[in-house]
Amino acid sequence: MKKISSCYGSILILGRTNVGKSTLLNFLVKKKISIVSHKKNTTSSNIIGVYNNDIYQIEFIDTPGNIFSKNRIFNLLKNNQYDFILFILDKTKWSYIEENFSKIFSKINIPIILIINKIDQIKNKNILLPYINFLKKKINIFHLFIISAKYKLYTNDLYHIICNNLPKKKHFYSKNYITNQTDKVIIKEIIRENIMKFLHKEIPYLIKIKVIFSKILSDEINIIFLVKKINHKKIIIGKNSNNIKLIRNKSEQNIEKFFKKKIKLHIWIKIK
Ligand SMILES: Nc1nc2c(ncn2[C@@H]2O[C@H](COP(=O)(O)OP(=O)(O)OP(=O)(O)O)[C@@H](O)[C@H]2O)c(=O)[nH]1
Numbered sequence: 001m002k003k004i005s006s007c008y009g010s011i012l013i014l015g016r017t018n019v020g021k022s023t024l025l026n027f028l029v030k031k032k033i034s035i036v037s038h039k040k041n042t043t044s045s046n047i048i049g050v051y052n053n054d055i056y057q058i059e060f061i062d063t064p065g066n067i068f069s070k071n072r073i074f075n076l077l078k079n080n081q082y083d084f085i086l087f088i089l090d091k092t093k094w095s096y097i098e099e100n101f102s103k104i105f106s107k108i109n110i111p112i113i114l115i116i117n118k119i120d121q122i123k124n125k126n127i128l129l130p131y132i133n134f135l136k137k138k139i140n141i142f143h144l145f146i147i148s149a150k151y152k153l154y155t156n157d158l159y160h161i162i163c164n165n166l167p168k169k170k171h172f173y174s175k176n177y178i179t180n181q182t183d184k185v186i187i188k189e190i191i192r193e194n195i196m197k198f199l200h201k202e203i204p205y206l207i208k209i210k211v212i213f214s215k216i217l218s219d220e221i222n223i224i225f226l227v228k229k230i231n232h233k234k235i236i237i238g239k240n241s242n243n244i245k246l247i248r249n250k251s252e253q254n255i256e257k258f259f260k261k262k263i264k265l266h267i268w269i270k271i272k
């Protein structure tokens, strides 16, 4: 019988904040491991998500969109350890941030898979062709996709192109490995996502979240929100405790879904 060889690759996801990097990562690894929000600077550290099947194993690294300092991007890329970069664009937006990325790409030797995301929001598709011609002058594109990560449109060929071009290598992670995030961090991130969803303006950025029971072994998880002002505490609680109830209930549901077990979430707010 012919032996099937294994393929392994590491892929870095880059793009300015809010383009849909985390949405795409969650789609690619088929599990929601990176939080998503319409607010800026949602992802705060590199998050690894691993796609696994019998032959292919792909490590995707989701990055915070606020890393546009050239030095930080260079640091991330200096060892050339990635097989591909997925560079994500929000529709046809191109600013100095994308310009900086493209300058860096011209100095490194990693193939760029360019993704124009949020196609569902582009009404006049005629603008695409001139834009693609413009992009081709800016970036040496290995492959171009025009997709909607959120609505999973035109995403089928993504795996195809990636998998067909991965090196034949032994898998790096065990078969069940999905993410580098600990249970504690996952719980924290789920809560942060709901804080961003239900609280407005800058409040979400002013709350420090502490998870007391780090292991999901216990059914009870205690959360402390640390804030600096009594006023912030009042906003978080909301009228008739509506805000805090929404955050608690939705977070509890999301945590149960992720860990596939029933839990009880308690939230306290402390002023520090
Ligand atoms: N309409 C539409 N919205 C999308 C699409 N992909 C992502 N979004 C939305 O865009 C917003 C930002 O998505 P994220 O995945 O959090 O973006 P990000 O690039 O990870 O942002 P940072 O973590 O801040 O760097 C969210 O509200 C998503 O629901 C898409 O294909 N279409």
Ligand SMILES: [Mg+2]
Binding pocket: 021, 022, 023, 034, 035, 036, 042, 043, 062, 063, 064, 065
């Ligand atoms: Mg993100």
